[in-house]
Amino acid sequence: MPRSRLGSAFWRFWSVELATETGIGLAVIALQTMVVLDLGGGAAEVGWLASSRWLPYVVLGLVVGAVVERMRRRTTMLVSDLARAVVLGALAWAWLAGLGSLWLLLGAAVLLGGASLVNDTASQAFVPRLVPRDRLLGAHQRLDAGSSAAQSAGPAVSGAVIAWLGAPVSLLAAALVHLVSVVVLATLPVDEPAPARRQRLGPAIVSGLRFVHRHPLLGPFARWTHVWFLCNGAAMTLLVPLVLLDLDAGPAGLGLALGVLGGATLVGTALAGVVAGRLGEGRTIVVAKAAYPVAWGCVAAAGLAALAEGAALVVVLVGLAIAGLAMGIDNPSEMALRQRATPDRMQSRMNATMRTVNRAMIVVAAPIAGLVGDAIGFGPALVIVAVGFAVAAAGMALSPLASRRGAR
Template sequence: MLAAHQRLDAGAGVAQSAGPAASGALIAWLGAPVALLLASVAHLVSAAVLATMPVDEPAPARRAPLGRSIGRGLRFVHRHPRLGPFARWTHAWFLCNGAAMTLLVPLVLTGLDAGPAGLGLALGVLGAATLLGTALAAVAAARLGETATILVARATSPLGWGVVAVPALAPMAQGAGLVVVVAGLVVVGVGMGVGNPSEMALRQRATPDAMQSRMNATMRTVNRGMIVLAAPAAGIAADAWGIGPVLLAVVAGFAVAAIGLAASPLRTAR
C-alpha cells in the first residue's frame, strides 16, 4: 500500500519540480499572458485525456443527500481514534502551509527581487526535494515505522520554513537570500515527500472500503478549505506587519501542529 502511494507521489513530484521551473523561465522569456495561455491549453489536454480513459468502476448506487454524506464523513473521520487526531493536526498543518506558500511569493519576488525566474527556481527545487523525499519514503517507514515517519516529517516543516524566514527577518544580498530560501525549501520538500506515502497508507488502512471515498473527500475538502482561509489572511497580515514577522508566526504554528500530533493518541490508538 505504501509502495503504491510512493509511486503516485513520485509522478506528482516530477510534475511539481519541472512545472514551476519551466513556467518561471517561460514567463521571463515570453511574458505571463503567453505562459498562462499555454497552461490553459495544458489543462484542456489533461481534461481530454482523463475523459477518454477507460473506467471499470461499478455503476454508482443511489446516493444519500449531500448534507447527510458530508456529516457522515466528518463523524467517521473525527471520531476515529487514529484518524481523528491525525486529521485535526493535518488541518492545522494545511492552514500554516497555505499561509507559508502565500508569503513565499512576495518574499522571493519583491523581498529578494529575484523575479519570476527566481520564484520558478524556488518552487522547482521544492518539487525536486519532494521527489527525493518520496524516493526515501519506503526506507524511512521500514526503519522508523509509518507513524514515527509521519511525526518526523511533520517536524521538518517548522525547521525548513524557519530557514526560509531568515532573509525576511535579516536583510541580505539577493543571491545569498535566495540560496537560504532554497535551502529551507529543500528541508520542507524532503519532509513532505518522506511523510506523505505513510500518511496516505495510514488513512487507507484505518478506513473500511465502503468509507474510502467519503474519508478522502472529507479530508481533502477541509484541508483545501484551510488554504482558502490562510492565503488571504496571510496576505493581509503581511501588508500590515511585514512578511518576516508573519512568516515567523507561521513557523510557530507549524511547530504547534507538529508537537500536537506527536502528543496525540496517533501513536498508540488502534
C-alpha cells in the same frame, strides 16, 4: 515494487496525474506573477488569489464528496480536466485581449478551484480501485514522485516562459496539458462499475464527518493536519512576495524556489518507502512534521537577516529543500494511512471531509497572512508561521500516531 505489480491501468492513471500536476504548476506561478508584476499587487492580493482558489473546497467540499460517490470516478475526472482547460484558455485569451483585472483573476481562480475539487475528490478515491490495499503505500509513493517532478519542472518552465513570452502563454500551455490528460483518461483500460444506490445526501455528509472525527486514529490526525494546512497556507502566501519583492528575484527566481521545493519533494518521495518501512506510517508522519518549523525558520531568516540578495535566495532554497524533503517522506504514508483505515464506500466522503477543512484553513490563512506580511514585513510574519508549524508537530507527536507503526 516492480511496475508490473501495480498494473497497466495504474500507470496510465499515473501519467494523467503527472500531466495535470504539470498544468497546475504552469498555471499557479502565472497567476501569481500576473497579480504581483502585471497588476502591482502585494502579499494581500496574493493571499486573496490563494483564498479564491481554495474557496470552493470550503463551500462545496462535503457536498462534492457525497455526490462524486454516486458517479463513475473516471468520467468525473475527465469532465473536470476539460473544464480546467477551458477556464485556463479563456483567461489567457482575455489577458491577451487587454481585459485583465484582479477580479477576473479571482473569478478564474474560483472556477479552477471548483473543477480541481471535483477532480481531486474523484482521483483520490480512484486509487484503491486500481491497486490492492497492501500496495497503497507504493502506489502513492509513485504518484507523489510524479507530482513532485511536475511541481519541480512546472514552475521552473513557467518562470522561463513568463520571462520570455509572458504569463498568458504559460496559461495556454497549462490548458494544453489538461487536454492531453483528457485524451489519456478517455482511453484508460479500466472497467469501473456503476455506483450503487447511496443514502440521501444530507445523512451521507453527516456520516462522513462522524466517521473521520470519531475514528481513534483519523480523528487526531485530521485535527493536527488542519493546523498544518493553516500554517502552510500562510507560508506559501508569504513566500511569493518575499521572493518577488524583498529579494527582487523575479519570475525566474520564484520558479527556481518552487522548483527546488518540488525537486526536494521528489527526493523525499523516493525515500518514503524506506522510512515508512523502518518507522511505520504513523511515526513517519510525526517525524516529518517536526522538520517544518526548521524549514520555514530558514525562509524567515532570509527575510530578517541583512544578506545580499543572492545569499538570501540561497537561504530560502535551503529552507524549501528541507520542507520539500519532509513533504515527500510524509505524504505517501498519510495517504496510505487514511485509505487503509477507510472502507471503499466511505473513500470519497473521507477525502472530502479531510480536504474541506484543510482547504478552509488556506482560505482563512492566505489573506490574513498577506495582510500581516504587508503590515509587519514578510520575515517577521514567517517567524509566526514557523511557530505554528512547531505547535502542529508537537500535537502530532502527542497523538496516537506516535505509537503506531501501521495504519490498521
